[in-house]
Amino acid sequence: MKLGFSAADEAFRQECADWLNAEMAGEFRDIKGITKLTASPERRKEWEQRLGEAKWGCIGWPVEWGGRNATLAQQVIFAEEYARAGVPGRVNHIGVELAGPTLLAFGTEEQKQRFLPGIAAGKTIFCQGFSEPGAGSDLASVRTKGRLENGEWVVNGQKIWTSLAHISDWIFVVTRTEEGSKGPKGLTFLMMEIDQPGIEIRGIKQINGDAEFNETFFTDARCPADSLIGAVGDGWKIAMGLLAFERGVSTLGQQMAFRNELDELIAAAKANGAANNPLIRQRLAKAEIGLRLMRYGALRMLSNTDHSKIDGAALTYKIQWATWRRNLGELAMDVLGQAGEVAEGSEYEWDTLPNLFLYSRADTIYGGTNQIQRNLIAERGLGLPREPRGDV
Amino acid sequence: MDFRFTDDQLTLAESVRDYLAGTHGPEVLRRLDSEGNRDPAIWQGLVDMGLTGLLVPEEHSGLGLGLVEAALIATECGRACLAEPLVDTAFVAVPWLVRRGEVAELGAIAAGTRKVALPHVLNPWVADGADEFPGQPLQSVDPLRNLVMFPASGSADPHLLDLGALMSAAQLVGLAEAMLHQATEYAKVRTQFGQPVGAFQGLKHQLASCAVAVEFAKPALWYAAGTLECMSSNTSVHVSHAKVMATDAAIQTAETAIQVHGAMGYTYEVDLHFWMKRAWALAGSWGDRACHLKRIDQAVIGGTLPIGPEHTFA
The missing domain is CATH 2.40.110.10 (Butyryl-CoA Dehydrogenase, subunit A, domain 2)
Structure with a gap:
């Protein structure tokens, strides 16, 4: 067990941070800090291409396909620095994290030639x-x-x-x-x-x-x-193989975004006095614990190198982060009080915290609902008998 | 950061688990419960495995290992519901004495001839401390726990509290895993309405929720053990994380396990209650949940734990 990163990893972190910060202060400063997934799609496609040109688009892929063959620690570091620099989420997340690894694992040589260069260059979404x-x-x-x-x-x-x-x-x-x-x-x-x-x-x-x-x-x-x-x-086999990639390092970048949300919530609670309420303080403390557990859980899951075996960390990860974020959304509304109900402008558009409350309702549904997750944990993890199923 | 253990660490934990599984089953708990709680033969077995000297430096005839190894073994002690005072003596008192440079008794502790119970201001009672604090034995909710009141002279050292809380968390994780295992196995064989009760979502989802709590308490425990070993920044906050999560996981699992066992879960005849009562006892030891949550909220909101993007996950 190792806490922290090596000196070489920290040097890599500096390299990531320098490049990302320079981009976000330069040509792409207009997209810095965007959190809404649908905002500025054309500029974000250009950003995907910039990442591709500089070989930062899919660093975990093999070098011959446009990646850097980055170690797990390096992928973690890049994801952290990416979120820390306020870079918007990847519009080609599906291509880089799901389609690419699926092609690498199951595609023919010809299919790899056809698709991977475009994904790596940020041109095929x-x-x-x-x-x-x-x-x-x-x-x-x-x-x-x-x-x-x-x-x-x-x-x-x-x-x-x-x-x-x-x-x-x-x-x-x-x-x-x-x-x-x-x-x-x-x-x-x-x-x-x-x-x-x-x-x-x-x-x-x-x-x-x-x-x-x-x-x-x-x-x-x-x-x-x-x-x-x-x-x-073979469709089911390929789809299940692909879903296994979904528990990838992108979850770590997601945690940095969650960190930013929690920090904003703590700041809001201090600003409006909610942090003086012991009940709110305890819930903020629990949110802090939960976020750190999420990070440990992801690192533990990712450091399991035997991917043929789904371990307890991998099985329980989704329900933990989804429930944590839904609870954070509820806490945000309790911290904001009535002010949380009112949008800033005349449009139906929401600041980070009210949007967190609304958006996080989806977290416990997509990618396998909490109920499906509990079935999987109980049946695959604990070995309990399967749900009775109807005729499919 | 890497949560993998070395082969040596895994082998050590496994050997302790196998030894306790083979020599310290529920029938032993029942015998101790009816015959007086402590058995010199059990203690000698632990001494012979070198566990009393695990954290004693090699120059004092110990193994000179660290808190991560100790936490893994304390987890196994919890899993077996071990009543002997191995954790309090060897994994709480020893590292505290070593850090303070008080080495005089380490050899005797490693040899198994000396047991030490350290009082702390947050623990009004100590377990297995009758030698140091003679007085009226107290009945604990845990029938195998030998409690005595100590005179009002406990240490207020936060490092001692951290060691005690960490090792309680480790035992709570083991207790939770053991109770989850018992409840899961019961749910596979108990049938109602023509099928195992574990097939019903009403039960399987409760057990799955326990599995989530246990899985996420583990890395919090390991991380806290690692930070306490090297005394890195914010150690106390990490220990409090671990204590709160391990307590919540154990209490949730205890409550669920009783519910899964139905009326049998409420009987003295089913083994489960030994684990559940130990969990209850340890939940309040070395700082209860409210105490540790307060340490966290003071750090988060009070500003001693740095937040903001430049400090993320410090």
């Missing part, structure tokens, strides 16, 4: 087509159909909650390609270009007024026959 109106927690019940016709895949159906589909270039889609199949069997994982007549995207307005996710409709949408990752019928 990806989104994820998994959930459907009838396939939420029960992800395996997808109904979007794919069939091979004249050397092309033809896709019909609907995906939902596709974050940033409206600014993306590509979508990976889990489709049912075996007629009459049920559950995880008969699914195929396809990469599709979004800009085509068969794909229509409609935004979904969220409770905070923003619209970061979408409905995505497929009507005879097409992609070449060699657009599948893995084999026909």
Whole structure:
């Protein structure tokens, strides 16, 4: 067990901080401090390309594919410095953290050649087509159909909650390609270009007024026959492999953003006197503990090098951070009191803390609800019997 | 930062776990409960494994290991619901004496002939301190805990409090894991409505929540052990984190485990109550939850724990 980082790591930290701070003080100063995921999309695409040019876009990838083969500690440090410098979240998070690692693990040489350079350069933005109106927690019940016709895949159906589909270039889609199949069997994982007549995207307005996710409709949408990752019928295996990457180092950057939210909340509580209330103080203290636990939990999860084994740290991570942040949103409203109900301007737009309260309601739902997480922990972690399931 | 342990650390913890699992099962707790709480043979076994000298420097015939190893072993003591005063003597008193340069008794402690219970102003009672503080033995809620009142002369040293709180947290983590294991195994075999009760979300989600609490208390404990070992900045806050989280995990797991056992959980016949009562006793020892939360809130809001982006995760 080691606390802290080596001298070489600290030198790397300085290198990251210097570069990021210079960018945020220079050409990209207009996007510094943006927290809303949908704000300034064109500038943020340019930022993705800047990251790519300077080889900071996907530092964990192998060098031959545009990465730096960075160690775990270096990835942690970069994520920390990225958030500390006030750089906005990555609009190509899905490409860098999910599509890329999936291609590296399961793609053919030709597919790697086709996609990885574009993602590494920040020029190919990806989104994820998994959930459907009838396939939420029960992800395996997808109904979007794919069939091979004249050397092309033809896709019909609907995906939902596709974050940033409206600014993306590509979508990976889990489709049912075996007629009459049920559950995880008969699914195929396809990469599709979004800009085509068969794909229509409609935004979904969220409770905070923003619209970061979408409905995505497929009507005879097409992609070449060699657009599948893995084999026909391997879709579930590939999708599950991809979801394992989701517990990646990006969670550490997320924690820096949470740190900023908690610090802002503590400052607000001191400013309006709420910090004098012992009940509020105790909840702030618990929030502080929870954030540190989250960091330890992520580092512990990431330092497990045996990825074939899902350990207790990995199983319990999502529910812990999601619940922590939802509680922080509730605490924010209690700290703000009635002032939390009132927007600054005339628009339905919210400052960080009220937005935290609204946005964090989603945290315990997306990526597996708290209830699904508890099923997984109980069944995979504790070995309890499975939920009784209906006929799929 | 890296939460992996060395092979030596893991082997050590595993050997203690195996030894206690083989020699200190529930039947031993029941025998001690009916025959007088302490058994010299159990103590000698711990001495023979070198555990009483774990933190004693090598020049005083100890193993000269550190607080991280001690925390791992204290966790195993909690898991086995060990009643002998190994943790108080060898993992709380020894490092405190070593740091103060009081080495006279270390050899005897390592040899197992001397047990030490240190009083602190926050602990009105001490366990297994009858030699130093003769007086009326007190009945603890934990039937295997030998409590006595000590004269009002306890130390107010925060370092001693940190050591005691850290090692209580370590035992609480082990107790929580043991109770979670007992409840989970019971939920797999107890059937109602034609299936194991563990298949019902009403129970499995409660057990899953306990697993989350336990998993997140562990790294807080390890981090606190690491900072206390090297006395880095904000050590007391990290120890308080660990004590609060371990206490919450153990109490939540104890309550859940009783509920999962149904009416059986309320009986003296089921083993669970030994662990649950130890958890209850340790939750209030070396600073209760409110005391440690207060140390944290004073640091966070009072400004001694630096916050803001330039100090993040200091």
